[in-house]
Amino acid sequence: MTLPVRSDGAYAVAGFTYVAERATAATARLGTARAELSLRAGQAGVYFPATGTGSAMTLTLADPSVDLCVTGVVLGIPAPNTTP
């Protein structure tokens, strides 16, 4: 699937939240950046370094039969949580 994030190649961390019916491995790509992910079952989120240039991130599941719904996606530089 394609996740709509734009990156100019500067250092960034990508992350997305999802709901998955079963655990599965997945590969995220943003330009030349690539991350091998291990997605667990249920409602969860994952973050990873993604320094690449592009207007979208692609997510490929190792097990295409898994039902997975991405519910949010971010790309940027992490900062400490300032909200209580």
Next chain:
Amino acid sequence: MARAAERGLGWDYLTAPWGPKLLPAGFALAWVVTRIDAYGWELASGALLALQAAASLAMYRLLRVLFGARPLILVPLGLYLFTPLTLPGLLWWAAGLELVPLQLAICMALAAQVHYARTRRIRHVVAVAGWYLFGLASFFLKAAVGIPLLLFLLTSAYLAAGPWARGCWTALRRNLPVWGALAVVLAPAAVLYAVTADTGHQPVRLPGAGETALFAARLLGETFPTTALGGPDTWFGGLVAPSWWGIALAWAVLALYAAATLVLRARVARAWTTLLSYLVVADLLPVLLGRGAFEAQALEPRYVADAAVVFALCAGLTILPVGEETRPYRALPPRGLAVPAVSVVLVGVFLVASYASADAYTGQFAAQRARARGYVEAVRATLAAAPATADVYPQPLPEDVLIYGFGEGNLSSHLLSPLAPEPLRDRMRHPRPTAEPLVLAEDGRSLVRRASSAAMPRPSGGAGASPRRTAR
């Protein structure tokens, strides 16, 4: 330090460009300090102070070699020791890594040249070349032009007989081994510099005539005279902000002193020409080519810090005779207490003004220094207590901790990882995918979760993207 922590002490590390600069000597010192105690200010500043002490001893040695062991050499030595010119290089460590060893190299190369001119022993040629190499390894651009210029001007003006033009020819002819050795040292270093220097973020261009005149007037007309003579009376951060009367007073003192020495001391114009030549060629031109478009940069005193050596040397040359001179004085100073009294007042005012200026300069940074030190120590403790498997993600350092940080050079993975024990240090540099990335709190005292709950939408009944509904 971050770069030193990530690399071994090899050729690649030592000759890596730092923008348009090449400073393997400073990199070597940074590597050793980082390996012993990364970000430990006592060790870092102690190493720089030790280098400054060595440069001060080298200044004393140069004055003693040139003028002989006489009490009056304490005047130029005191000028060098107490002028605020050298201060910015000691407070800003990265600047000091270039400036302090350069001053040591200048003094030692000049002393070796004086020895060679007097003894013709080849070992002094080797010493000149060796210190020139050390100067190039400390601050390539300034040393490359500044040291040969000073060697030639001092040799032709004071170590040769007759008019200066004849002295130039004599100096060229009689010191061929020295000039040859300098060329042998410079050629490969220049090639290395040309190949490695990175001017991508520092375009090299000569600004227009108006900008050049303004920049030169500020750097040589305001920054140098006020700082050299114990000022400025006010600072604006790291920049000088002298009042109009501070500038006028500095110029009045310089003009009166120059006039007095012109009357009393022979060859004194050569000393002032030497100082002016160094200021223009080694201090103004390189900065003008890189920063000439930014007028405020001309108020940065570290660009003329190395001129403290030349200023003190030339001050010595305006009052003391060099052994080679047959008639060093045009006239005797007035008898009586006038000259000693004026001298004592000038020295006293210079020392008090220098102390006040230095105190004001360093005092400005006290709060920022305390914040940075507190942050680094807190981070050191936090990382020491963190599990080795913690996923500490890169983050920009707080803006009040790292003032000159740009892009990835400002990230904790680069700057703070040296504070972490292994294997956490490696994890900080190469973070793994994780559900809960950790970042340092604003005060560095704890590791906290990355994002607020509002940063990413919660699942809401299948409203997101699903592979079942999206073409893959």
